[in-house]
Amino acid sequence: MRRIIIGVGGVTNGGKTTLTKRLLASLPNCCVVHQDDFFKLPEHIEVGEDGFKQWDVITSIDMEAMVNTVTAWIENPAKFARSHGVTVCRLNEEHGENDIQILILEGFLLYNHKPLADMCAQRFYLTIPYEECKHRRSGRDYPIPDPPGLFDGHVWPMYLKHRCEMEESGVSVVSIDGLLSKDDIFNQVYTNIWNKILNFS
Numbered sequence: 001m002r003r004i005i006i007g008v009g010g011v012t013n014g015g016k017t018t019l020t021k022r023l024l025a026s027l028p029n030c031c032v033v034h035q036d037d038f039f040k041l042p043e044h045i046e047v048g049e050d051g052f053k054q055w056d057v058i059t060s061i062d063m064e065a066m067v068n069t070v071t072a073w074i075e076n077p078a079k080f081a082r083s084h085g086v087t088v089c090r091l092n093e094e095h096g097e098n099d100i101q102i103l104i105l106e107g108f109l110l111y112n113h114k115p116l117a118d119m120c121a122q123r124f125y126l127t128i129p130y131e132e133c134k135h136r137r138s139g140r141d142y143p144i145p146d147p148p149g150l151f152d153g154h155v156w157p158m159y160l161k162h163r164c165e166m167e168e169s170g171v172s173v174v175s176i177d178g179l180l181s182k183d184d185i186f187n188q189v190y191t192n193i194w195n196k197i198l199n200f201s
């Protein structure tokens with residue numbers, strides 16, 4: 001049985017969740033692990049010198065728990081799928097696609113954690129410019145609402161810092177322009193994933 005882990009990373013509000021939902025609905029035997037589900041509780045988030053709770057750093061996320069969840073999928077993808085409500089099917093052997101199991105990791109800091117980045121066979125990275133990001137973020141409802149000034153004081157500077165660190169680490173990513181239409185982004189990524197699967201031993 002072949003198994004493949006795909007990363008859908010990138011900037012906050014870049015379109016990661018939107019893309020992931022469409023991939024989940026289109027790819028066979030496909031499960032997802034969202035990094036946002038591993039945020040620590042607000043009382044465990046440090047307050048920085050700038051007065052903001054430091055949500056946008058890797059230590060705000062329980063990465064050990066996230067990696068353990070991914071490891072559970074690696075050990076038994078079909079069991080993981082069934083327990084997450086995904087119907088497991090066999091695909092057409094003529095096309096060499098039988099028994100593929102796919103896991104999507106979705107999150108804004110996937111590739112700044114080497115163990116997680118190394119697990120991905122393909123890493124997509126969505127980007128959008130500052131103005132668009134600020135605009136989209138202003139319309140979002142998070143479990144903890146953004147206090148005034150968080151975007152400029154913490155979120156965007158941390159994005160730039162982590163992106164720089166990711167680039168310096170040499171991890172290879174497929175950059176996706178998050179300003180493209182949702183359809184164009186989906187088609188580009190979907191095609192890329194199938195190419196990867198069909199060339200995957």
Ligand SMILES: Nc1ncnc2c1ncn2[C@@H]1O[C@H](COP(=O)(O)OP(=O)(O)O)[C@@H](O)[C@H]1O
Pocket residue numbers: 010011012013014015016017018019136178179180181182185
């Ligand atoms: N390609 C796109 N073009 C325009 N708006 C988009 C696009 N992709 C996502 N959005 C919108 O941007 C907002 C954030 O999208 P979302 O997928 O939740 O981002 P993320 O998971 O990266 O934070 C949502 O309102 C969504 O509808």
Ligand SMILES: NC(=O)c1ccc[n+]([C@@H]2O[C@H](COP(=O)(O)O)[C@@H](O)[C@H]2O)c1
Pocket residue numbers: 011012013016017036039055056107108142143144155
């Ligand atoms: N889900 C939560 O509990 C929570 C709490 C506070 C901030 N956030 C924000 O979530 C963002 C990451 O998620 P998105 O990539 O979906 O925007 C971070 O920029 C962070 O500031 C999430």
